Amino acid sequence: MRDSKSLILLLLAIFSLVLTFVVFYYFFNETDNEKINFALPKAGLAPKDSLSVKYASLLNDLNGVPAASSIESDSANAALFTQLGALYQLKNEITAILKNTNSSTADLEIARQKITELQQRVEQLNNRNDNIELENKRLSALLSKLASNFNIPENMVSAPIAATVTAPVTKVNPEPILNSNAGVLSAYNINLKALDAENGDETNAAAETGKLVGTFVVKNNLSPFNNTEMMVVLVQPNGRVLQPSPWESGTFSTAEGKKIYSCKVKFDYRKGETKQCNFNINADQYQKGNYMLQLYHNGILVGRLVKNLG
Amino acid sequence: MYQQLRKSVLFFSLPLFWAGSLLSQTKSQLKYENSQVYAGIEVGSKGVKMSILEIGKNAKKTGAFNVLKDTAVNTDFISFTPTSFGATVKGFSQLYQVAVNEFAIPPSRIFTMVSSGVKMQAEKDNRVSWIGQLADSFRLRIGDPQRTVDIIDVMGEAKLSHLGIVPESRRYTTFLIDIGSGNTKGGYFPNGNTNTLRLFELTWGTKTINNATVKRCEEDNSITNYNRQLTRVLAGDPNNEIVYAVNASGAYEMSDYIAISGGIAWSVANYISPELIENSVVPVTYADVLAFSERIFKEYETLNADQIIADIKDPLLDKKIIRSELKKVNQVFDQRALMAGTGLLLKIMRQFEGIYEKKQFYLVKNGQVGWISAYVDQQINK
Numbered sequence: 048m049r050d051s052k053s054l055i056l057l058l059l060a061i062f063s064l065v066l067t068f069v070v071f072y073y074f075f076n077e078t079d080n081e082k083i084n085f086a087l088p089k090a091g092l093a094p095k096d097s098l099s100v101k102y103a104s105l106l107n108d109l110n111g112v113p114a115a116s117s118i119e120s121d122s123a124n125a126a127l128f129t130q131l132g133a134l135y136q137l138k139n140e141i142t143a144i145l146k147n148t149n150s151s152t153a154d155l156e157i158a159r160q161k162i163t164e165l166q167q168r169v170e171q172l173n174n175r176n177d178n179i180e181l182e183n184k185r186l187s188a189l190l191s192k193l194a195s196n197f198n199i200p201e202n203m204v205s206a207p208i209a210a211t212v213t214a215p216v217t218k219v220n221p222e223p224i225l226n227s228n229a230g231v232l233s234a235y236n237i238n239l240k241a242l243d244a245e246n247g248d249e250t251n252a253a254a255e256t257g258k259l260v261g262t263f264v265v266k267n268n269l270s271p272f273n274n275t276e277m278m279v280v281l282v283q284p285n286g287r288v289l290q291p292s293p294w295e296s297g298t299f300s301t302a303e304g305k306k307i308y309s310c311k312v313k314f315d316y317r318k319g320e321t322k323q324c325n326f327n328i329n330a331d332q333y334q335k336g337n338y339m340l341q342l343y344h345n346g347i348l349v350g351r352l353v354k355n356l357g
Numbered sequence: 358m359y360q361q362l363r364k365s366v367l368f369f370s371l372p373l374f375w376a377g378s379l380l381s382q383t384k385s386q387l388k389y390e391n392s393q394v395y396a397g398i399e400v401g402s403k404g405v406k407m408s409i410l411e412i413g414k415n416a417k418k419t420g421a422f423n424v425l426k427d428t429a430v431n432t433d434f435i436s437f438t439p440t441s442f443g444a445t446v447k448g449f450s451q452l453y454q455v456a457v458n459e460f461a462i463p464p465s466r467i468f469t470m471v472s473s474g475v476k477m478q479a480e481k482d483n484r485v486s487w488i489g490q491l492a493d494s495f496r497l498r499i500g501d502p503q504r505t506v507d508i509i510d511v512m513g514e515a516k517l518s519h520l521g522i523v524p525e526s527r528r529y530t531t532f533l534i535d536i537g538s539g540n541t542k543g544g545y546f547p548n549g550n551t552n553t554l555r556l557f558e559l560t561w562g563t564k565t566i567n568n569a570t571v572k573r574c575e576e577d578n579s580i581t582n583y584n585r586q587l588t589r590v591l592a593g594d595p596n597n598e599i600v601y602a603v604n605a606s607g608a609y610e611m612s613d614y615i616a617i618s619g620g621i622a623w624s625v626a627n628y629i630s631p632e633l634i635e636n637s638v639v640p641v642t643y644a645d646v647l648a649f650s651e652r653i654f655k656e657y658e659t660l661n662a663d664q665i666i667a668d669i670k671d672p673l674l675d676k677k678i679i680r681s682e683l684k685k686v687n688q689v690f691d692q693r694a695l696m697a698g699t700g701l702l703l704k705i706m707r708q709f710e711g712i713y714e715k716k717q718f719y720l721v722k723n724g725q726v727g728w729i730s731a732y733v734d735q736q737i738n739k
Contacts, residue, residue: 293636
């Protein structure tokens, strides 16, 4: 009796298993068929079918494009977001026309035009993506090259300079930009003081400042530099370079193009010497905020400092 | 009849347009804190010129002044005819009224004078009394019998130019050279004071070099031939004169800075450093000017405002001002005039480009009004 009950249970279990297998097999087989029918239409296509093929291939291209909703809608991405929104709207319109079994010839013509437009937009996006990738590669190579020139660790290279610009406090002596390049001097111990216009004491108030006095030390163990020039660039809080007098300011060339300097320090340098350099900047007035001091030698940034005047 | 009238109008209006283009460096806004606005009206050989300047409290130290308005009326006073006399009196008094009424400058801050060129020509033509009559007629017209109309001599003008353009800190180390259209003049203070100015003079200017080159070109008007003939002209008399005049002046030993003013300096400065368009002075090297001179000859088409602006990367620069200034330069100097002027500029600079000792060169953009700022400074400190 007990054996017969067990046998019935075993048969029921086997039956359930077979049934489940059949149901799953049927379900998956049907989905695959649908996919194949959409992607691979039969030969001797009607106009609507040929459009479907074109559309299907476009959808494949679209796979690489992120969904509009996945792009952060900050100001930098606004243009891309708008483009993607338009692209997905176009896609939905075409799908609606192609799915409609009662579509007229005119509808199909509209669909054809829309598919062409979609194709162009996808190509534009792909081109743009390629350009961005190329530019990224170029910038990465440039940063690596600069890092190796200045002996900066990779993690420091990727840190945005803007973060230091907006620092609210005076940052004296940041990490020196050391370099092993024989063609340029390294600058360190960089200091920038604001002196009171009336008594010459140090101040941090823009309204009281009469002049800015800067000092820095230069060194290079590989080369001497005769009659060389260190360009001092003082970027004001408004982003413009401070030019105390047209007789002291000018332009110089860098890898990024021409830059304006506030003043320049001329000197002769003996190989291995530790040389202290000074400069003064006398402006009519000083703005409140962060001043970014940059030192360039032979067109390369060799030192920088942020000074805040309140 | 109509065509003749049109030609006459064109004939008389073109010089005015050219003078206006060359001289006008109008800026409408005040630039400095605690500044004062002054006007200088000068009767020169070609006509009457008015400059309205903003002079800051540090102008003497930094050489900074701002040209608010620079305009001229061509009256050809030195032809000493009743017509030119009448036109000069009219232009003189009208510009005075513009300064008083349109710019609201009080008469105490308007300075009126007659230039050295007029005085020299009047002496040559025995017409010195005309200058006195001009001053009297002007006083009568403006209704101010006490108005001073100074007559400046060559030395005075050269001194004032130096004092007005070069900042105090570089007064005794700067050799100032003004390249004009018909001649070149300048000088420096050799003794560490402003009592004595050592004058420097050449009989060549941008236009005389251009004329001599055009004359040599004969029937071949190609730019290649112009360049070839220009090289020959510059290597001849101008070079001999420049070498002699620079050596005789002793300026090489006594100067660290060479400042060059005049129309050609203004145009080259704007082309080489458009980023410094708002600066009155632009530092350059001999190599910069040499490269620019080759560019004028070989790639003149690249010297247009659009192309130059496209090369500027700094987004904070005012490209509108740069475009307008470059267009002005384009109007004043064509390719040949630019080649002639730059050629002369290079010949002069070459004399100061030593192998061991290099001088710092500056191109001064507002040299023509520099002396007025010094004159104003002298008058208010009297």
